[in-house]
Amino acid sequence: MLGTYLEASRDLCETDSILFGAALAVCRIIDAKLSTAGSATGQSSAIPAWRIRIEERITKARALIGRLICFRSGNTRPRIVRTVRMAFAGTNVVYVPAGYNAKTDGAHNLKQRIAAWGKRIRRYTERSTRFNQNSLFQSNQKRLYKSLERPIVSGTGPAPNQADTVAFWRSPWSEPINHNEGPWTEVVASQYVGITPMDPVIITPDDVAEAFRRAPNWKSPRLDGLHRYWLKGFMVCHAVLARQFQEALNQKSLPSLFTTGITHLVPKDQGATDPSKYRPITCLPTTYKTLTSILSARIARHLDSNQVMSRALNKWLIVASK
Known part of the structure; x- marks a missing residue:
């Protein structure tokens, strides 16, 4: 069925929509869990459930300690008294406004519990950090070393002024x-006038398949939500994408859908409010990134075959040193 629909596709935008529909149909058939539109899959930065539960206990314990302190100071309002009785129902704790013993009124025990819960959060967090670092060391050592050298900056602080941000980036x-x-630049260009020009790029289905093979499965997609996992599995689309990629190169034009996206500003420093302290990131469609991957690989092979990169770099270093 997918092959029939793809053969009738007129452009890359329509092909992208057909592939997304096929991926959605598969997910519904196998009853797979679907993420909401625009949300990134993969490793989540949300607070884990166990930490939320422990923090809720700490919050309730601190609120109860505040009620106990009020009751201890002589506040006998019905709400305070009812809270204290409900908290210590079925226990041997004696609560009277006067003659308190700090170690028998319950507040002392609650403070010890809060301290124990806090240590548990720190212990679990350290264990989770070690586990993630060990896993990252096995898969991507370079990324691990970067994360150790450069601390993660959270974007939960005050946001920059919208008008200033638009004016700065415009x-x-x-x-x-x-x-x-x-x-x-003129010196380097004159040295390489005789370099063999690059042949016209001819994209084949094998190029598309190789680009998908090298790429990760679940990198964050654009708002269409189409991951490379589906493009790898729907092998019938490789020939169609190769043909439409070639048509886009020959016409020297791409659909505006492939070059338009939502830009997110990632803070470089903690609590930054200056627009210049933010790094803009725009996530483009997976099919567009596939095309750029094919072209980058072809250019790299051409430069390597002519040894242009190493010679140009050496020439630049010589000129720069003078």
Whole structure:
């Protein structure tokens, strides 16, 4: 069925919609859990359930300690008295407004419980951190070392002013700038006039399949929610995507859907309010990233075959040192 629909597809946008519909149909058939639109899958940064439960206990215990202190000071309002009686019903705790013993009124025990719960949170957090670091060391050592050198910055602080942010990021994209790279670029360009030009790119289904094979399955998609996992499994789409990628290259145009996305600002520093202290990140569709991956691999092979990269770098270092 998917092959029939793909053969009738007119452009990349329609192909993307067909593939998403096929992925959604499979999920419904096997009764798989679906994420909400726009939410990223994979490792979640949400607070784990066990920590939420312990923090709720700590909050309730602190509220009860406050009621006990009020009751101890002589506050006998019905709400306070009712809370104290309900908290210690069935226990040997004696609660009277006067003559309190700090170790028998319940508050002391609650404080000890809070301290124990706090130690449990720290112990569980340290264990979880060690487990995640060990797993990351097995899969991606470079990412682990970066995380150790650069602390994670949380974006829960005050947000920058919206008008200032729009004005800051509109400036570099709206105002034309004439860049002057310096004389060294002309020197390097003159040295490589005889470099063999790159042949026209011809995209084949094998190129598409190889691009999917190298890519991770569950990287964050765009709002369409189409992951590479489905593009790997729907092998019938490889030939269609190769044909439509080639048509886009020949026409030198791409659908606006592939180059438009929601930009998220990630803070570089904790509690930053200056728009320049944020890093913009835009997640584009998976099919578009597949096309750029194919072109990048083709360019890298061309540069490697001509040994352009190493010679250009050495030449640049010589010119820069002068």
